[in-house]
Every structure is written in C-alpha cells, then in structure tokens.
Amino acid sequence: MNNFKRLTARSLKNGTAYLAGVKENEQDVESKYPNTLRCILDCFERLAVYEEAVPEMYEALKKALQFINNGRKFGYIQMPDADCGDTALETPNIIRRALAKAEGLEDKA
Numbered sequence: 001m002n003n004f005k006r007l008t009a010r011s012l013k014n015g016t017a018y019l020a021g022v023k024e025n026e027q028d029v030e031s032k033y034p035n036t037l038r039c040i041l042d043c044f045e046r047l048a049v050y051e052e053a054v055p056e057m058y059e060a061l062k063k064a065l066q067f068i069n070n071g072r073k074f075g076y077i078q079m080p081d082a083d084c085g086d087t088a089l090e091t092p093n094i095i096r097r098a099l100a101k102a103e104g105l106e107d108k109a
Contacts, residue, residue, distance in 0.1 A: 004051075004054060005105075006020055007019065007020060007021065007047060007051065008047050008048040008051055010048060016041075016044075017041075017044040017045045017047065017048035018044060019044065054102065054105070057102075058102045061098055061099055061102075062099065064095060065092060065095045068091065068092055068095075
C-alpha cells in the first residue's frame with residue numbers, strides 16, 4: 001500500500017479536501033447552483049476520509065488474516081465443519097479478496 005496514489009489532499013490552510021490532480025489555481029468551481037457545489041465539496045471530503053482510512057484498514061486486515069492463520073496453525077482456532085453453514089468459514093477468503101482489491105489500487109497509481 002506504499003504506492004497508493006490518493007485522489008485528494010488537504011489544504012494546509014484550513015484542512016479542506018481538494019482534488020490532488022488539479023492545479024491550485026484551477027480548484028475554484030463556479031455554478032449558479034449552490035447545492036450542486038456543496039455536494040461536490042462534500043464528495044471531496046468524504047473521499048478524503050475514505051482515502052485516509054485505507055492504509056490503516058489494509059494493515060488491520062493483513063494482521064487479522066495473520067492472526068487467523070496463526071491461530072489455525074497452532075491449534076487456537078478451529079474452523080467449523082465445511083457443511084455446517086457457519087459464516088466463519090468465509091472470513092479468511094473475504095479478507096483475502098479485500099486485500100487483493102486494495103492492492104489493485106496500487107496498480108492504478
């Protein structure tokens with residue numbers, strides 16, 4: 001996740017989220033529709049929050065998968081029988097898929 005290229009950055013002046021790929025002098029957006037502008041700015045903010053969380057979530061998932069794998073390896077975690085329908089059986093694969101998606105973000109950097 002070291003090569004994760006963010007789409008947003010934060011202003012040093014006021015912490016406002018903005019598009020990182022847009023030059024500073026091109027950040028202004030004008031419209032006769034103030035609600036549209038507010039929604040755009042809210043989207044930038046929401047995207048920035050998500051992007052800020054990605055590295056921590058990625059590391060947490062890696063550690064969770066390692067915890068599960070170690071627990072199974074050393075006998076502390078016993079997975080349910082495959083035919084019992086317990087959703088715990090899906091957890092390692094769900095984590096692996098989420099990690100693969102996050103790693104795919106690096107490819108788009």
